[in-house]
Amino acid sequence: MLRKQSLLAIAAGLALAVASQSADAAKIKIGFLPGVVDPFYQVMQLGVEAAAKDLGVDVVTQIPPTWGVQVQTPILDSMIARGDLNYIITAPTDKDQMVGPLKAAVDAGIKVITVDTFLGDGDYVKGPVKFPISYIGSDNTEGGRIAARGLAKAIGGEGTVYINSTNPNVSSVEGREKGFKEVIEKEYPKIKVLGPDYNLDDPNKATQQTAAVLEREPKLAGVFGTNVFSAQGAGAAVVNAGLGGHVQVVAYDATKLAIELMGKGVVSLVLAQKPFDMGYMAVQFAVADAAGVTSLPRRVETGFAIIDKDNVKDPAVARFVYQVPGK
């Protein structure tokens, strides 16, 4: 694992070095199409824009108002039809359904980099989908494992826990569910897992679903919210039920709300992903590819910052909380 990471770091560093030299030579234009409006993608957009400024490239950003292939595809098609984009950095909203529409971008001469979510099985070397340059995102299965161990520890290794998730067949949250269940099954035989329920990226729905499970399972000990909306909803339901401190919540994604709830003792662990890194590196990769770099890693894992109540005040950790200036 460590060796792989350092190899990636070297490759990325190399890419950056080459990229910064030739940035002026080839003026490229990049389209950025994330999955939906939320703090995670807004921070990623900051990373994209910062890199674009540093490397002197143009970026065109379009954020889908709701999650789904039926919303993302027409926007993607219009970006392709502009005819002036060289690269598209995107978070596919379905790992299978978005293969065709993104292949059409490649056919039109636009190279694709996926961030946060991937296509197929995420292995662009040996897997069923090979055309994207790279996947830059979290190792979500590992994130799920970390969440499982954190939650298991918080509830003392036994009881019933519940997963609230966003959408089926989305590579990121699917990985988190898988990793979570895997660890509980193998390492914590006294813990029973319920769910996942899918809230379709709607925090109100997540609240409702979690509230219903709290009613149904009076002995529920913990909740795992697999992304921004799930964690917000799960946290709100626990607070509404007056069960803060009795039901532990582990939140994927470090929104300000999740950190606030940690202060109140509702959320015991927050996994901060590094969306800024994802956005910044994706632009670097595009610039490097344009400059002729051929050894870009096909998969980059950006890692996590694990936030709990002991380190939340530490500036080195707190910087990973998703903050968008002015919002």
Place this chain on the structure above:
Amino acid sequence: MTERGSRIVLPAGTSPSGLRTSSQRLALLLSRIWAWLFLALMILFFVIAVPLMSGGSVNFLTIRNSQNILVAIIPVLLLGLGQTFVIIAAGIDLSVGWVMSLASVLSALALRWAFDSGAPLFPAVLVGLVAGVGGAAVVGFVNGVIISKLKVPAFIVTLGTSFIVRGVAYLMSENTTVIGLPAGIRAYGNDALLYYIPGEGGGLYFLDRPEVSGELLRRMDTILPYPVVVTAFVVLCTMFLLHKTQFGRHTYAIGGSLQAAERTGIPVDRHIIKLYILSASTAGIAGFLSTLRFTAGSAVIGDPLLLSSIAAVIIGGVSLFGGAGTVIGTVIGALIIAVLTTGLVMLNVEAFWQFIVVGTVVIIAVLIDQSRDLITGRQRRNAAA
């Protein structure tokens, strides 16, 4: 929308049209063609603004973009076509979005089953079509029966079935995207009648996707993809049905006045059942086509489309009080929404502006519909009371 029969349809001879002034006639004409004008002006705006804003590197009027717009309107339009009939008959069908999702899941499951049991690709696709549209039609039948026989307001019935259908779609898809479909169906959902490669080494190809790569592939335009052709065929069928047949005349009559339609001997209950079957079926076609396009079935695919499809119908001039509207109006309404989305992306304006513009246009459409009634002297009983 539930005030069935609330409009008095004046017999031909008593219409006060003879008393109209020329300015009234102009206003009337404008009220009929304003959606066309709005679409034309919007396209003109994008044709000028897009190159201007991008420094000349992006153009709105390209073959690729025109085809994009045609592909983008498909789901909204198909949901809107059946809805047009239902709303003309003074009903509403709130279930179409989730019926589309159900059809997408059903067609994917059936297609996969047929192919895995050894059927060749084309028959397997037909099995998918029958399963998707057939399953949707069953929902339409249930809607129609409850509305016409049990006299429950359409709004409530279709709201109810939309939830039921949603649950069924999730359960059938086992809560995930239905994958494992034969790769060949991609061609059905994405290939086209014509391919055009401009410039050197290019040419025009009919029904035969040229095996090119690199620069030639980049320049290739895909013209009239099959789903667009299928949708155009459905548009023609519904135009014929609404404007040339007894079925269409009965639809207007029921929307004009339910009681009057009953008195003239129209089999109202049976007609209403047929209308909801039709509405669900066009949604079923939309679901089937989306399965081909994305080579997978999805229980969430129609969710974001319901409100856009109703907006398209209203913008197109179908009166929510029933009795008035055309198929071509709905096509224009769907085009306005699709052109907006595409144009705003090309201008690099945030997509959210689309909602503000569409919302405004919907309200204008209803205002124009009402002012037309004022000019023509048509009245609503409830408005007069």
